[in-house]
Amino acid sequence: MDGGATPPVVSATPPEAAAFLLVGLLGGAHCLGMCGPLVSVYADRLSDRAGTESLTLVHVRQHALFNVGRALSYATIGALFALVGGLFFGAFDSLATIGSGVRATTGLLVGTAIILTGLGYLVGRSAALDRLTPAPVTRLFGRVSGWATARVDRLVGGPRILGLGAIHGLLPCPIIYPAYLYAFATGDPLRAAALLGLLGLGTIPTLFLYGTLLGQVSARRRAVLHRALGASFLVLGYIPLSHGLMLLGVSVPHLHVPFYQPLG
Template structure:
């Protein structure tokens, strides 16, 4: 039976995106600045054309997050369905919940301690730096062609495939959930949460002080810890470990029981 999308999860992913927007300035900011420089400017402020282009960029970025989240959720669902047929469904879900939860909690603790590299799940830290450098190169080479056309959405879409210590823990979470719809909507919520910071960066602000970014990262770490505890405790419960459960309003943990 499909698990309904939990409003609590959606809210947490949106908060992660909102707080992680400060981090996105370091990852996405250079590309935003690059394509923004290609647009016609107006001394009176951003034009409707600029606003449209930034909106398309962020729409493409968010849509690609949702697509990858949905596909990973589908992959997880396929694995869980096979495990259920083999009579080990709860065991597999339990192990997956513990692993996913522990990884996400580790990322959160690293951010709270100000050590972002601790528990990083970005592909660059897993040996995929060359591939993702080429993806970034493709994005940069297309800036001149796409910056002033609707194809700027494709520049945003590429960001789902760039190394990001904010995004990839969320992808792992979507995989572990085994819920395609929830995976897509949760990642979409994260993408929407990052939009205000990047949108303002591209049109008005241009920068965020380092001290404020550091503070946001620590609060983001707390959100990651709380998010990771949901599958971690549920996974331990499926494995028969007596642990206290977080009573979160409207949170429906994944289950193989109809």
Template sequence: MCGPLVTMYADRIGTDDRRGPSTRALRQHALFNGGRTVSYAAVGGLMGAVGGVLVDAGGVLAVAHLVRGVAGVVAGAAIVAAGVGYAAGGGSRLAAGAVPGLGRAFSAVTGRLTDHVDDWATGPRIAVLGAAHGALPCPLIYPGYVYAVATASPVEGAAALGALGLGTFPTLFAYGTAVDAVSATTRRRVHRALGVAFVVAGTIPLAKGLAALGWPVPQVPLPMPPLPT
């Protein structure tokens, strides 16, 4: 879901050196991903604080367990649907449209951001574009927000989502710096491969959500951290 926005601002930055991205371009990409990571951490802290309020209230653990299960099913299904979209079409538009209502929401948010890309992409305010990722309707970040709520701690929630931002930093940084040098055919092939990975990864929150609702199902044994209890 992040690809179109990254492609959009990367096109504005351009490259000043035929041998690769210029120092200025690398700085802009770093600022963008830095803003994105800070945004994730901030939302994670907020979600953790919300979870803390629920836990401290007492008597709502059963409801929280139900909400966690439903959220796992919804997030897992969204990731799988997005993965199918990528694998089938090799493009993010199809992936966004594969999730009911997500394509329209994604278009609305990116449409508003487009109005500021030309002004912000070439200066320090590109970090604001990165921070906007925390508000993008991306099914891949939703499980992270659910996890942050489950920590019931603003500190742990911020740390978890900050780690997610840092973990995805190299991939989006590399994508932004190389997008102009990669052909459309190669990008489609990469998107299809990522789609398969999304389908596999999406089965994890889906299976955990179903188990929380009382319907345990087999799941792919991936090295995932346990959800806080």
């Protein structure tokens, strides 16, 4: 075995996978606020090209490609965050005490951030979470969104609509960013890609139905889904938080979900 500390490859556990999929399923209602306008634009373009507003196989294919592009971008960016996390933790693993402390602190910070996000949704303050996005990020979102909207006609009719969906992985989102933090805490790119991919797949039903059939989701129903989303974030945030506490010697009930650990 070489002297460099590397994290063992750990597949996503059932509690993790269930939590990420649930966040995606419930978070689809929030995604309508960000992705909905762009979905409406390209859905209208598809209808114009097809010469009908009725659902056709072309509509289904293009909406599916758009959403697959989103899921792939989430998975790719999640893997990159995990790769950076693995390098970050590995830099401290030559000193066991410091390495353990860094991982504990990361678990506490990441878990707390995710839980606070969950509380924001749970108490109906999700709009306040959007306002926490730094102004430069908001401006960048405006530019990216404007660029995508201006090029919808070029992208909507063929496989390049995958790229239109992939752009969403870069947009500010209080659902995706906590998930990226979680990916960073795992330090395992493959595992993070699987988890973020699941989250992306979970959002597909709502956005797909919105783009093809529904057109809108009532504010009351969206509020109910937001509260349920908040509860699922509490569960997700507790996983790294409890891991951090355990590393500090604080015994708490916890799910058996491994986080970054060097090979001995």
